[in-house]
Structure formats: C-alpha cells, structure tokens
Amino acid sequence: YRLRQKRMIMQKRIKVLCERDIPVRLFLVCLGNVILGFGNAVCLKTGLGADPLNVLYQGIAAACRMPEGTASLMAAAVMLTVTFFLDRRQLGVGTLVAPFFFSFGIDWGMKIVREYMWFPVNYAMVLTGLCVISFGIAVSIYANFGKSSSDAMIFSLMHKTGLEYYKVRWGTDILYLALGVLLGGRITLAT
Numbered sequence: 001y002r003l004r005q006k007r008m009i010m011q012k013r014i015k016v017l018c019e020r021d022i023p024v025r026l027f028l029v030c031l032g033n034v035i036l037g038f039g040n041a042v043c044l045k046t047g048l049g050a051d052p053l054n055v056l057y058q059g060i061a062a063a064c065r066m067p068e069g070t071a072s073l074m075a076a077a078v079m080l081t082v083t084f085f086l087d088r089r090q091l092g093v094g095t096l097v098a099p100f101f102f103s104f105g106i107d108w109g110m111k112i113v114r115e116y117m118w119f120p121v122n123y124a125m126v127l128t129g130l131c132v133i134s135f136g137i138a139v140s141i142y143a144n145f146g147k148s149s150s151d152a153m154i155f156s157l158m159h160k161t162g163l164e165y166y167k168v169r170w171g172t173d174i175l176y177l178a179l180g181v182l183l184g185g186r187i188t189l190a191t
Contacts, residue, residue, distance in 0.1 A: 028143035029094040030101045036136030037069065037105020038113075042129030044068065045113045046122040049188030050129070052176040053150060057106075059183030069107030073099055076149040083149070087156035092146025099149055105136075126190050 043050035060071035076099035083090050116125040140148070147155065150172070157168045181187060
C-alpha cells in the first residue's frame, strides 16, 4: 500500500513538473529550429549545398519561384499529412510548430548571410553551417517536444512497413534528391 502511495505521489510530481516545463520546452523547440534553419542557409550560401532535404527545398523554391523557407513549409505540410494518415502518434506540438520557425530561420539566414563561393572560405563556411545545424538539432532534441516533420514521417513509415530506420531514411533521402533535382535543385559536394 505504501509503495503504491509513493508511486502515485511521484507520478503527480512528474506531471506537475512536465506541465510547468512546457513553455521552456516549446521555446527550445522554436529556438532550435530557427538555429537549424539559419545553419541550412549558411550551407546554401556557400554554393556547396546541404542535405537531400535541402535539395528538395531548393527544387520547390526554384519551380514555384518562392523563398526556400516557404518551400520548406510546403514540404513539411506534405510530410505532416502523410504522418497524420499513417501514424498520428508521431505528431506532437513541436512537430506542428517547428516548421514555421525553421522556415523563419532559413529565410532570415538567406537574407543576412553573404555568399561565400571561393575556396577555402566556402569549405570553412559549409563546415560552420553543419555545426550550426547540429547545434539546432541538439537543442530541438533536448526539448523533447516532438519530432521534426521529416522524422515523424520516417517513423510512421517504419511502423507501417516494418522496415528499419536506416532503410526508410535512405529511401526518403533518395526520394528528396530525385524530386529536388527534377524541380531544379542542385546536388553539390556537401550533398
């Protein structure tokens, strides 16, 4: 009986702590995604590119004549829709909010970061951009407030197909690259 009482008291304390912690976690998700978007912009400004998902953003932006941030919102909307129909459990508050802050970060970075197209400065900048991206991802993960739209879709595909993470991830990355190139994105050294 005493053990059960202690467990119930502990559960109530954890629940109260999590409820108080929500604004901080939401702030961290937003901050992490602004940083992540900014890091992507730094990579794009080097002419060396970034990851396959950015090739898709570039392609959508080129085909629709819009900023990369807006293109990222369109891609996120598709990913969130797929996730909603495959496995709603993968969606969280952070998953729904993050694309807007990522979009802001990438558009902000594209406006204020100069282009660095000459060697070796562009290589140093792409490494800097990748470090900024990593830091943004780490802040978002630390918040533990939902997956990114891409990861939510990958995990929903994993649960639906029974495939391992790396297989689904490679498949989606190949799809992003193919669609991005068809729409006008570029495969570069960093990609």
